[in-house]
Amino acid sequence: MKRFFGIKRKSLLLSISIVIIYYWALKGTGTNPIALAKGVPYMIDFVSRMFPPDFTNFNLFFMKAMETLQMAIVGSTLGALIALPLSFLAARNVTPNKTIYHFVRSIFDIFRGINEIVWGLIFVAMVGLGPFPGVLALTAHVTGALGRYFSEAIETVNPDVIKAIVSTGASKTQVIIKGIIPEVKPLFLNYSLYYFENNFRAATVLGLVGAGGIGMELITSMRLFRNQEVLTILIIMIVMVMLIDRFSAYIRKKVIKDISLDGGTYWN
Amino acid sequence: MGRDKKVIDNINLHIKKGENVAIIGLSGSGKSTLLNCINRLVEPTSGEIFIDGKNINNETEKVRGDIGMIFQNFNLVNRETVWSNVMNGRLKNISTVRTILNRFSRKDKKIVAENIKLVGLEKFAYNRVTDLSGGQKQRVAIARALSQNPKILLADEPVSNLDPKLMNEILDLLKDICDKKRLTVVASLHFLEFVKKYSTRVIGIKEGKIIYDGDPNELTERDIVDIYGETKDWCTFGKIGF
Numbered sequence: 001m002k003r004f005f006g007i008k009r010k011s012l013l014l015s016i017s018i019v020i021i022y023y024w025a026l027k028g029t030g031t032n033p034i035a036l037a038k039g040v041p042y043m044i045d046f047v048s049r050m051f052p053p054d055f056t057n058f059n060l061f062f063m064k065a066m067e068t069l070q071m072a073i074v075g076s077t078l079g080a081l082i083a084l085p086l087s088f089l090a091a092r093n094v095t096p097n098k099t100i101y102h103f104v105r106s107i108f109d110i111f112r113g114i115n116e117i118v119w120g121l122i123f124v125a126m127v128g129l130g131p132f133p134g135v136l137a138l139t140a141h142v143t144g145a146l147g148r149y150f151s152e153a154i155e156t157v158n159p160d161v162i163k164a165i166v167s168t169g170a171s172k173t174q175v176i177i178k179g180i181i182p183e184v185k186p187l188f189l190n191y192s193l194y195y196f197e198n199n200f201r202a203a204t205v206l207g208l209v210g211a212g213g214i215g216m217e218l219i220t221s222m223r224l225f226r227n228q229e230v231l232t233i234l235i236i237m238i239v240m241v242m243l244i245d246r247f248s249a250y251i252r253k254k255v256i257k258d259i260s261l262d263g264g265t266y267w268n
Numbered sequence: 269m270g271r272d273k274k275v276i277d278n279i280n281l282h283i284k285k286g287e288n289v290a291i292i293g294l295s296g297s298g299k300s301t302l303l304n305c306i307n308r309l310v311e312p313t314s315g316e317i318f319i320d321g322k323n324i325n326n327e328t329e330k331v332r333g334d335i336g337m338i339f340q341n342f343n344l345v346n347r348e349t350v351w352s353n354v355m356n357g358r359l360k361n362i363s364t365v366r367t368i369l370n371r372f373s374r375k376d377k378k379i380v381a382e383n384i385k386l387v388g389l390e391k392f393a394y395n396r397v398t399d400l401s402g403g404q405k406q407r408v409a410i411a412r413a414l415s416q417n418p419k420i421l422l423a424d425e426p427v428s429n430l431d432p433k434l435m436n437e438i439l440d441l442l443k444d445i446c447d448k449k450r451l452t453v454v455a456s457l458h459f460l461e462f463v464k465k466y467s468t469r470v471i472g473i474k475e476g477k478i479i480y481d482g483d484p485n486e487l488t489e490r491d492i493v494d495i496y497g498e499t500k501d502w503c504t505f506g507k508i509g510f
Contacts, residue, residue: 164343164409167307168416169333169360174367178356182347 046227053235054228061217061229065236068213069244071134071206072199078135079142080192083108086143087150088176093162094154104147111144116202120211131212138199138206146191153187154180189255193248200244204237275301276476279315283452283469288443290467290484291456294496298476299456303422306454307335319419333360336413338442340425342405344397350408351393354380357415383411386445403434410442414449421446423455427462435459439466460492 004012025031088094090104119140123133157180165179207215214233221229276298283289291299304310306317308328317324324331336357344353358376359367366372372380384393387407392400397408406426413421426442427435443466446453457463463470464484472480472487472495480491 158343160339160341160343161345163309164337164339164412165345165356165359167309167332167335167337168357168412169329169331170356171329171359171364173364174359177364177367178352178359179345182345182352185347 049227050231052228053231054226055232057229058232058236061214061233061236064207064214064217065240067131068203068207068215069200069240071131071138071203071213072196072244075135075138075203076142076192076196076199078139079195080146080188082139082143083145083147083150084188087147087154088180090147090151091154093157093159094176094180105151108144108147108151111140112148113144114141116141116206117209120206120209124210129210129212134203134206134211134213137211138202141202142195142199146195149191150184150188153184153191156187157183186255190252193252197241197244197248200241274313274476276305276473279476279478281471281478281481283454285452286450287469288446288453288467289455290463290470291454291473292458292460292463292470292495293456293473297473299473300424301476302473303337303424303454303456306420306422307332307337309337329360333416334419336416336418336421338406338409338413338421338423338426340428342402342409342429344405344408344412346398347396349394349396350384350389350400350411351380353397353408354384354411354415357383357412360416379417380411380415383414386414387411387441401434402430403438406430406434406438407441410438410445414445418451420452420454423453425456425458428458435462442466460487463487 003009007015086104086108089096089100090108092101095101095104116137119137120133123136123140127133127136161183162175162179165175170178203213204215204218207213207217208219210216214237218230218233218237221227221233279302291302293299301310305312308317308324308331319331319334345356355372355376358372358380361376362372381390381393384390387410389404389407389411392404397405400408406429421442423442427438430438439462442453445451453467455467457467464487467484470480470482470484470487471478472491474495474497479494480487
């Protein structure tokens with residue numbers, strides 16, 4: 001192995017490549033710590049103008065935050081419900097054939113590949129302003145994302161477990177219900193809750209393109225330089241994100257621990 | 269079965285009702301494939317299988333329902349309880365809708381409860397199977413197979429993952445239950461001590477072909493060498509009991 005200044009040639013080439021890539025990326029984006037340092041006084045000025053928060057329109061902002069929550073709930077649920085059955089078609093170990101597998105996977109990739117904001121713009125153009133296009137945007141993205149993750153979770157199920165259920169004479173549907181779903185339930189739940197949390201944050205941004213929720217109020221207050229209202233909106237958003245995180249953690253703990261105690265004391 | 273290589277080849281077997289058949293042979297000799305062909309988990313490329321004189325080639329699910337199977341790795345649904353796992357043995361008897369709703373009949377529940385009691389796990393019925401020991405897990409698998417009310421019980425190296433004490437315990441339990449229920453048992457086993465103790469007939473397989481079929485007590489050291497070859501394998505397993 002050739003060495004330059006005691007360093008292996010392969011390592012040296014790799015190091016130079018990494019330096020070139022980062023230089024290219026930093027140069028292209030104009031990333032400059034000096035500019036950031038120069039901006040600190042403006043940042044302090046901007047933040048100081050936010051205080052004290054203005055709660056005059058608190059009720060309106062709270063109602064809009066609730067609308068954002070509603071969008072996240074409906075969007076996540078619809079997305080998960082659509083993704084659930086489709087994910088079995090996109091899992092190698094369950095799909096009826098390869099054509100269906102590739103077709104459903106491609107659908108998931110398209111739906112997941114388009115960002116919620118882009119979906120928001122598309123649906124606002126389709127059905128007008130308000131929370132409904134936001135719900136559709138979240139549903140579309142979540143269907144693609146959860147479909148992909150659900151199908152990958154299904155593929156991780158131990159084939160021996162499937163084999164054992166098949167060996168009892170169970171039908172394919174019964175194998176899915178009794179062999180696969182119990183094994184992937186915690187993963188499905190985790191992914192769904194993660195996307196619910198994510199959707200609340202995404203729903204706030206969707207307001208920026210006119211797809212309803214608290215994001216619309218945020219962008220309006222920012223444009224009108226009502227910085228104290230901006231702070232109120234941010235406080236509401238942060239508190240809600242924290243509450244949703246706690247709620248998700250509680251559900252995760254509860255459901256993962258839970259075991260169905262079916263049957264009865266038939267041996268007495 | 270690979271396209272190029274035959275894992276089992278030209279096997280003709282007639283197993284009588286109530287027989288306890290042990291299949292022995294080196295790893296990769298075709299023991300598991302033979303067992304899996306019986307309940308069609310592996311589809312044979314050619315040949316026919318008859319149960320009670322009936323050709324079962326086109327009745328896959330029904331046939332599987334009548335044949336219980338126990339596996340080396342227990343193959344249980346880990347996140348479910350003992351009860352739910354054993355209940356899976358009743359799936360052939362209920363509709364898909366009932367499966368979705370988790371609605372089992374009183375009769376199904378009674379059968380499951382009886383089998384859990386039979387394997388001595390009534391105190392653990394609502395425990396998750398991950399909380400159980402290896403021996404207890406295999407008991408759950410036995411109860412699941414028995415809940416099918418099978419005519420035949422297949423066991424693919426049922427004690428290979430257990431310690432020697434548990435091996436005896438599980439095989440004693442299995443023999444006791446099968447004798448009582450007059451079940452036909454076909455099991456692949458590695459330890460010749462167990463073959464002699466628990467089976468009424470032994471089939472030796474080498475490279476997918478039957479090279480011994482007879483009484484386990486008449487197995488000679490020469491037969492063992494023929495089945496396992498002049499390797500350390502048979503010295504490890506084969507000499508036990510000789």
